[in-house]
Amino acid sequence: MQQLLIYIFKWALCLAVMYIPFALLMRKETFHAINRAILLLSIVIAAILPFFEIVIPIEVEIPVTGNLATLPQPTASTAAESVRQATANHTPQIILATYLAGAALSLLATIISIARIKRAIKVGTLWHEKREHYTLYCHANSTPPFSWFNKIVISESDYNECGREILTHEEGHIRQRHSWDILFVDTVKALQWFNPFIYMLLNDLRDIHEYEADRYVLSKSGDARTYQLLILKKAIGQGGYPIANNFGRKSVRKRVEMMIRKKSRHRQLLKGAYIPAAAVAATLILAKPQYIYSIVQQDSILQENRTEKIKEETVSNTGPSDTQKAAAPPPAARPEKKAKRVAATKKEEKREENKPPIGIGNHERETTEEKAIIRAEQFAAQVELRNEFFDATAAEDGEIKCSLIVEFSTDKRGEIHDICTTACNVSLDAGAGTPVEQIIQHVREKAIAAATNYILSKEWQEICHTDAGELVNYTANITVRSGKASTTAEGQRDNDTFWIGTTPIR
Numbered sequence: 001m002q003q004l005l006i007y008i009f010k011w012a013l014c015l016a017v018m019y020i021p022f023a024l025l026m027r028k029e030t031f032h033a034i035n036r037a038i039l040l041l042s043i044v045i046a047a048i049l050p051f052f053e054i055v056i057p058i059e060v061e062i063p064v065t066g067n068l069a070t071l072p073q074p075t076a077s078t079a080a081e082s083v084r085q086a087t088a089n090h091t092p093q094i095i096l097a098t099y100l101a102g103a104a105l106s107l108l109a110t111i112i113s114i115a116r117i118k119r120a121i122k123v124g125t126l127w128h129e130k131r132e133h134y135t136l137y138c139h140a141n142s143t144p145p146f147s148w149f150n151k152i153v154i155s156e157s158d159y160n161e162c163g164r165e166i167l168t169h170e171e172g173h174i175r176q177r178h179s180w181d182i183l184f185v186d187t188v189k190a191l192q193w194f195n196p197f198i199y200m201l202l203n204d205l206r207d208i209h210e211y212e213a214d215r216y217v218l219s220k221s222g223d224a225r226t227y228q229l230l231i232l233k234k235a236i237g238q239g240g241y242p243i244a245n246n247f248g249r250k251s252v253r254k255r256v257e258m259m260i261r262k263k264s265r266h267r268q269l270l271k272g273a274y275i276p277a278a279a280v281a282a283t284l285i286l287a288k289p290q291y292i293y294s295i296v297q298q299d300s301i302l303q304e305n306r307t308e309k310i311k312e313e314t315v316s317n318t319g320p321s322d323t324q325k326a327a328a329p330p331p332a333a334r335p336e337k338k339a340k341r342v343a344a345t346k347k348e349e350k351r352e353e354n355k356p357p358i359g360i361g362n363h364e365r366e367t368t369e370e371k372a373i374i375r376a377e378q379f380a381a382q383v384e385l386r387n388e389f390f391d392a393t394a395a396e397d398g399e400i401k402c403s404l405i406v407e408f409s410t411d412k413r414g415e416i417h418d419i420c421t422t423a424c425n426v427s428l429d430a431g432a433g434t435p436v437e438q439i440i441q442h443v444r445e446k447a448i449a450a451a452t453n454y455i456l457s458k459e460w461q462e463i464c465h466t467d468a469g470e471l472v473n474y475t476a477n478i479t480v481r482s483g484k485a486s487t488t489a490e491g492q493r494d495n496d497t498f499w500i501g502t503t504p505i506r
Contacts, residue, residue, distance in 0.1 A: 002096065011191075014047075015197055015201075017046075018045060018275070019039075019201050022042065025271040030263045031264060035204075035208050036205065036208045053287070054284065055287070056289050058289050058290065058291050060292065062293055102194060103191055113242050116241060117241050121151055124140055125138065125139055133175055135151050143155045147171075147173045148179055148244050149174070154166060164221075166234075168216065168221070169247055170245065172215075173209060178209040181205060186243055206251075207254055214231075290427075293440050294423075401426075402425065402444065402447035403424070403425040404424050404425075404478045405424075405477060406420070406455065408420070408474055408476070409473045419455055421451070426443050426444055428440070454478070
């Protein structure tokens with residue numbers, strides 16, 4: 001029922017967006033049939049638009065200092081407290097009960113109005129006559145003239161005094177099926193009883209019905225002045241039935257102004273182009289935000305600065321490469337200085353060839369050059385991780401995705417050292433009332449553990465062929481996401497499956 005309530009409120013919002021441009025652009029135009037169709041179409045479009053949802057991603061960064069793995073994990077007591085608070089909040093139930101009560105009262109009022117019309121048709125009838133397009137009921141008492149579907153009710157005095165004009169007017173309502181419009185909008189009003197725009201739309205639709213019926217009368221008689229005086233006379237001191245087509249409707253001034261108004265030009269129809277624009281605007285208003293919470297470790301910036309500094313020091317210590325030396329133009333020098341420089345270069349190259357390999361152990365060098373990245377492997381893997389890497393039973397419902405940046409190194413024996421998570425980005429589809437911060441902390445802890453276990457398992461070494469005797473530093477982008485269970489080679493299924501993909505960057 002709460003989903004129904006959300007849909008009703010979205011429908012109300014779309015109806016407001018669709019109606020306001022009509023009131024500003026089309027209400028005073030003389031395209032009565034087109035305006036009538038626009039109002040009815042606006043209700044239908046507004047009812048359909050909530051089924052089309054657009055998801056707009058919104059990034060929210062949560063800065064964190066220190067090691068991500070040391071952040072506190074939500075305890076069972078805090079989770080239980082959140083559940084207790086959500087259970088104790090009865091506001092949605094109160095709103096739902098209020099809405100249902102209002103809808104029931106509004107629908108009951110419509111049913112009572114229909115019952116009154118049927119009773120008024122039968123009670124007090126002197127005679128009735130079936131004609132071509134309607135059935136006429138003549139009453140002895142002073143009943144205000146009205147029509148309901150194919151029935152017209154008129155008092156005997158009105159029938160004898162000005163029956164022709166009144167019957168022609170009500171015949172216009174019947175032939176153009178205005179009663180169906182009123183019954184449809186009144187049913188919608190019972191569902192949208194809290195929405196002021198549905199009442200304004202209903203009033204405009206009733207006015208359009210009167211404009212069409214007045215135009216029908218003038219097309220038959222042509223005596224506009226006499227008919228306008230008759231409208232003014234019947235509008236004074238007469239009531240009517242809310243759901244019926246009443247001849248003495250009190251919007252006399254609007255009806256007279258519309259009768260004497262010059263017909264709108266056809267180019268004014270271009271104003272109707274607002275309908276698709278209003279539909280797009282309503283869809284964007286209903287767009288669903290998807291918050292992507294990024295756990296940003298501030299220390300990662302310092303780590304990047306240190307890495308860049310090491311690279312610069314390495315280049316300055318090793319000097320220009322052979323390619324750079326070959327590309328540099330030879331300086332103008334005397335032959336004896338050139339010979340000395342060539343001999344010094346050969347001596348330096350021989351010294352470099354005799355230099356021992358870099359590794360980790362007793363013969364490891366302690367200079368900055370040996371600590372630099374010797375070679376960075378580039379590989380891509382799509383590994384299906386199951387419950388041995390991730391605690392699937394603790395995952396929340398909905399789509400969860402966690403992206404991490406992990407730095408580690410390997411020595412010549414293939415051992416892994418210095419695993420450090422420098423950034424963590426959690427993306428989840430959280431509904432209303434969900435404790436987002438607790439879910440983020442929970443998913444972050446599990447994702448870091450899954451990435452660490454995957455790196456320590458050395459499964460990625462089957463794709464990354466590391467040469468022995470080298471110190472290799474890796475910066476890996478790791479993604480852990482949730483998905484449906486898949487069938488294993490033995491035909492068994494797990495409750496949940498998590499994938500992890502790594503792509504080291506230089």
